[in-house]
Amino acid sequence: DIQMTxxxxxxxxxxxxxxxxxxxxxxxxxxxxGWYQQKPGKVPKRLIYAASSLQSGVPSRFSGSxxxxxxxxxxxxxxxxxxxxxxxxxxxxxxxxxxxGTKVEIx
Amino acid sequence: ELKLVESGGGLVQPGGSLxxxxxxxxxxxxxxxxxxxxxxxxxxxxxxxxxxxxxxxTHYADSVRGRFTISRDNSKNTLYLQMNSLRAEDTAVYYCAxxxxxxxxxxxGQGTQVTVSA
Numbered sequence: 001d002i003q004m005t006x007x008x009x010x011x012x013x014x015x016x017x018x019x020x021x022x023x024x025x026x027x028x029x030x031x032x033x034g035w036y037q038q039k040p041g042k043v044p045k046r047l048i049y050a051a052s053s054l055q056s057g058v059p060s061r062f063s064g065s066x067x068x069x070x071x072x073x074x075x076x077x078x079x080x081x082x083x084x085x086x087x088x089x090x091x092x093x094x095x096x097x098x099x100x101g102t103k104v105e106i107x
Numbered sequence: 108e109l110k111l112v113e114s115g116g117g118l119v120q121p122g123g124s125l126x127x128x129x130x131x132x133x134x135x136x137x138x139x140x141x142x143x144x145x146x147x148x149x150x151x152x153x154x155x156x157x158x159x160x161x162x163x164x165t166h167y168a169d170s171v172r173g174r175f176t177i178s179r180d181n182s183k184n185t186l187y188l189q190m191n192s193l194r195a196e197d198t199a200v201y202y203c204a205x206x207x208x209x210x211x212x213x214x215x216g217q218g219t220q221v222t223v224s225a
Contacts, residue, residue, distance in 0.1 A: 031209070032208055032209055033208055034206075034208035034213075036152075038152075043202065043215045043216075043217060043218065044152060044215065046206075046208075046213040049208050049209065049210065049211055049213065050208065050209050050210075053211070055211065055213070056211065085151075087151055087152060089152075089206065089208055090208075091206075091207065091208045091209070094157060094164070094166040095154070095157075095166060095168070096142065096144075096154035096157070096206065097154065098151055098152045098153065098154065099151070100151060101151040
């Protein structure tokens with residue numbers, strides 16, 4: 001099975017900052033990867049699908065990129081509502097693997 | 108659009124069984140491959156099991172293989188998860204979801220709590 005390593009596990013940032021979260025796969029994958037945002041007590045919400053496609057209704061400050069073994073989620077200008085935990089999700093063959101999560105906190 | 112509602116969660120003793128259900132009030136569940144995803148307290152989501160739209164193909168995470176069984180009844184627009192030999196580490200909120208990451212469609216239910224404790 002492919003392993004996903006997400007980093008960092010947490011970060012502190014200020015409103016307006018640009019932040020990047022990375023997921024690395026243990027072997028090369030296609031673009032079968034998504035990014036989710038989760039706030040406490042809420043259902044995960046997908047931001048990005050197919051590695052770089054923005055989900056409908058998601059602000060354009062969110063973007064995804066990458067290929068092969070390294071994928072990134074970038075928030076270009078952090079807003080107060082963006083403080084949350086973010087997860088990548090890999091779909092490989094018929095199995096799904098979530099990354100370990102990145103908690104984005106207010107500095 | 109899928110409109111998913113889970114039920115069947117509750118408190119069960121270690122070694123016990125529960126059957127979760129996930130109903131789609133949009134009546135289109137049969138079109139979609141579906142998954143069960145769980146989230147333990149303070150932890151990230153974990154994919155548990157998946158099933159093809161027709162129900163003829165199923166897959167499981169290593170952590171539940173041999174104990175959990177996923178199934179569906181498309182005539183009833185319902186997805187199931189039979190959970191046997193439950194352990195404390197199975198305690199989590201269980202979500203049914205359509206989470207194919209190559210396409211825009213992404214649907215989750217609100218979850219049902221499963222607590223395994225003596």
